Amino acid sequence: MTTIKDIAKEVGVSVATVSRALNDSGYASSGVKKKVLDAARKLNYVPNEVARSLYNNKSRVIGVLVPDISNPYFPRMIRGIEDAANENNYRILLGNTDQNIDKEKKYLEIFHQNNCAGIITATWTVEKSIQNLKVPVVMIDRVNDKYVSVEADNFKGGRIQADHLIEQGAKHILIIAGPEKYSSFRNRTIGASERLNDLKINCEVKDSISVRTLMDKSDVKFFRGFDGIICPNDMYAYEVLSFLNENNINIPSEIKIIGFDDLEFSKWVSPELTTVRQPIYEMGKEAFALLIQEDEKNKRNILDVELIQRKST
């Protein structure tokens, strides 16, 4: 690898002069500067980011933590982060935590060891570790009041799910709640159940694990008690659709189903899934923008959601 020493030797000036010429800092005559740049090109010199990072004690790398990139919710988010990072000349170091505390701690240490300039996380088991970090942190999707964050309007999304099923004539609604520890799932359930209670519509909230158990036991009778199902996300809705299809329950005439996310696949399941779209890609871009902004005025950024009506309702 060509270093600035090689360039200095080639041109016959000092290393300090080469450095000034390349970084356009301090004095170097235009004649010398041209010689240095010509030599840099000739010798195929590439500025070493690692050396620069050591010098500045900050790299142009940010760490990104997700629970699991194989969950199709996250790739578009990561893509949004990466596109925004790329536009600003940053790159991303990626870590999957599987919501495992040890993996999360290890990655936070790795990001530190690599002088990461900041961290975007969609998972946070070890809040204390985050508090000790000396770089900016932005939470995405699974957020917490104490940190800068970006999320979809999950509360409004839950209300949209409820309103839409009511409009389509549902009178006995099952709300399947995602894991309560995550703000995103919690707010969806609150939004939907408050709305149904306000309007005095019959509804039952059940957590996703117990509903999955009922599907395993093929307990169709339980589902027949409802004419509308609110799912915590699209992936979950696919499982419910598949279970009801297998048991010859007609969707939407017998039971209407609505999801949350609007993953690409929602238009390919049968019947096509009605859902609430959250702007996953844009959330990724926004998280990066928040990470590099200087002032932290806008601590909690909530992006809008919308109904995407298809054939399952």
Added chain:
Amino acid sequence: MTTIKDIAKEVGVSVATVSRALNDSGYASSGVKKKVLDAARKLNYVPNEVARSLYNNKSRVIGVLVPDISNPYFPRMIRGIEDAANENNYRILLGNTDQNIDKEKKYLEIFHQNNCAGIITATWTVEKSIQNLKVPVVMIDRVNDKYVSVEADNFKGGRIQADHLIEQGAKHILIIAGPEKYSSFRNRTIGASERLNDLKINCEVKDSISVRTLMDKSDVKFFRGFDGIICPNDMYAYEVLSFLNENNINIPSEIKIIGFDDLEFSKWVSPELTTVRQPIYEMGKEAFALLIQEDEKNKRNILDVELIQRKST
């Protein structure tokens, strides 16, 4: 950030001694070593990977290039690479190229600037750039004879697609071919069409773009000429299924459809998709293993595929 200078000061020994004690290289008495380690713990010392990378001129970071992480084929591959990297104390810098030459070149330069120890790529537009790299490169899925690579047995997979449709009674088969420039798609088409020709089964090969055009024009008549369709991958099969469902063509009784990949969603489309499973996650792990192995004996690693029969055939 605590440096080894701080530790040296705390313990009252030289920086060189601290370095020897921490790296367990060269002589340092066990008493001194203990003092150094205690001080390191007390001062919350974290070895700086950036400094180490600059010193070794090689980091424990590898670059990973994919066309687009939003394509659900790639996340599991990346997950395989990352899990293997993690086990070996490496991390990954991720780049999406969108099959754009400029983006690809830029990322290769970035990987170089970050002293990446190697590169795994599922996309290669700029072969010349790869030739100039001084670090090991492993190609994955979209491969090339000249490089170390890992791929599924696409040729065998194409044969399995053909054999299965014949066994299910298909007599007029449409093969939809993916982009010819990629080895993976090319070999699937060759595998399927050679088999059908050998067995003198009526078949027609059409490229994916022209088939998509026919679907846009709702040219159902064209599809009615076949009783079996071989798709280049699962994503494409979902589109075909959805088009035929909309046009009230019964699958599998009128037309049988088989995909390639076995993405998670294939069990949720209706009817559930029969497909050829390739071990995407394992390919990622294998690519990492090839990248860090010293000898390059095993230049081209081909992983086995298998039929996953569901309800679309």
